[in-house]
Amino acid sequence: MQTSLLLMALYLSLPGGTQAFKPLISGGGSVTHRDITQRAVLRKTAEFCRALAAAQGQDFSLPIGDSLSIVKLQKACSADSSSSTLVSTILFQSAIVKMYLSNALVDMEFALSKAHHFDGETFQGGRALITAGVSEVKASVKRGRFLLARLALGCVCHTLQDFYSHSNWVEMGNRQPYSTLIRPDLQLVNLAGPSTPTCRNCMGGNCTDNILPEVLQQGLLTSGYFNLFSSNKPAGKCSHGGLFDWTSGRDPVGSINKDDVGSSHGHLHHTAADVAINATIELLEDIRGAAVDKDFLRLIGITQSAVLCFVIDTTGSMSDDITEAKRVSFSIIDSKRGAQQEPSLYILVPFNDPGGC
Numbered sequence: 320m321q322t323s324l325l326l327m328a329l330y331l332s333l334p335g336g337t338q339a340f341k342p343l344i345s346g347g348g349s350v351t352h353r354d355i356t357q358r359a360v361l362r363k364t365a366e367f368c369r370a371l372a373a374a375q376g377q378d379f380s381l382p383i384g385d386s387l388s389i390v391k392l393q394k395a396c397s398a399d400s401s402s403s404t405l406v407s408t409i410l411f412q413s414a415i416v417k418m419y420l421s422n423a424l425v426d427m428e429f430a431l432s433k434a435h436h437f438d439g440e441t442f443q444g445g446r447a448l449i450t451a452g453v454s455e456v457k458a459s460v461k462r463g464r465f466l467l468a469r470l471a472l473g474c475v476c477h478t479l480q481d482f483y484s485h486s487n488w489v490e491m492g493n494r495q496p497y498s499t500l501i502r503p504d505l506q507l508v509n510l511a512g513p514s515t516p517t518c519r520n521c522m523g524g525n526c527t528d529n530i531l532p533e534v535l536q537q538g539l540l541t542s543g544y545f546n547l548f549s550s551n552k553p554a555g556k557c558s559h560g561g562l563f564d565w566t567s568g569r570d571p572v573g574s575i576n577k578d579d580v581g582s583s584h585g586h587l588h589h590t591a592a593d594v595a596i597n598a599t600i601e602l603l604e605d606i607r608g609a610a611v612d613k614d615f616l617r618l619i620g621i622t623q624s625a626v627l628c629f630v631i632d633t634t635g636s637m638s639d640d641i642t643e644a645k646r647v648s649f650s651i652i653d654s655k656r657g658a659q660q661e662p663s664l665y666i667l668v669p670f671n672d673p674g675g676c
């Protein structure tokens with residue numbers, strides 16, 4: 320398990336080995352899908368805990384920004400800060416890790432799916448994946464399937480975040496999220512048509528101004544084409560770019576992605592990443608609005624009160640004692656039910672004698 324995660328991390332960190340914001344690791348001060356996801360979750364969680372505290376007339380003094388840490392935030396979100404334990408912190412951390420690993424996996428599992436990355440002007444397809452994914456997250460939360468919900472959320476976040484790196488949204492001067500992407504009731508508008516040219520050649524390798532001025536003036540949405548195997552792309556269209564994209568060598572030469580600071584539109588990398596963070600926060604807010612408070616906290620991995628952990632020896636020779644341990648455990652659980660400091664989570668850890676050698 321650990322080896323395969325490590326291998327995946329190595330694979331995903333190969334320079335140019337992927338076609339998106341770098342999934343987990345990047346150099347040169349670039350922002351990854353992991354950073355974007357974690358920053359958005361921490362900020363949304365902090366805002367939510369601040370609102371809960373205000374409703375209960377309690378203080379929430381933690382400043383909300385990109386310097387939030389998992390440990391401090393878990394502590395600030397606990398109803399009783401003395402009950403903030405290592406276990407709670409690990410549960411929060413592991414919920415976030417599940418979200419960003421499932422986000423990163425989209426680059427492996429769906430490397431060649433245009434819709435998953437908003438490549439090649441696949442705006443309807445990308446938006447359909449997002450709205451279907453959000454429904455899945457909400458349905459899983461309602462059924463109490465929090466792990467499934469986190470994994471689905473990670474996938475949705477990947478596609479949503481890619482929009483800001485792969486389209487010309489920020490080149491058009493937009494600094495707000497494109498809310499239509501998460502709103503099935505709205506229509507996508509101003510998409511550049513299939514035969515509308517959108518790019519021109521870069522000037523001596525400088526791609527700063529390669530999107531056609533009339534496309535930007537008319538506010539037409541476009542994104543870069545990407546092909547691993549051939550240089551074919553529709554006439555006049557922009558390319559995604561990067562080491563593996565063959566289309567960017569063909570007229571119009573050059574590309575428009577903002578995946579890292581070294582990309583052809585790397586001068587807008589940080590802008591795109593900032594808007595992607597805010598778009599992810601908007602998505603989390605939408606999910607929060609559809610869930611009861613307690614379930615939203617479970618989804619993001621926050622335990623507000625103590626976690627009660629039973630560790631029971633289940634070795635066969637212990638059967639009499641197991642019966643007694645069960646009885647005592649149930650009576651502890653019953654005594655906590657409805658109590659003011661009711662644990663937010665119960666964990667059962669069975670252990671037994673290892674097999675002989």
Ligand SMILES: *[C@@H]1O[C@H](CO)[C@@H](O)[C@H](O)[C@H]1NC(C)=O
Binds near residue numbers: 525526527528
């Ligand atoms: C690229 O062109 C833009 C203007 O089109 C200019 O502002 C920028 O300095 C150029 N970048 C480099 C590295 O020459």
Ligand SMILES: *[C@@H]1O[C@H](CO)[C@@H](O)[C@H](O)[C@H]1NC(C)=O
Binds near residue numbers: 494495590593594597
């Ligand atoms: C993202 O949202 C924050 C908080 O609302 C705001 O201060 C910031 O300017 C936004 N970022 C961008 C790029 O608009």
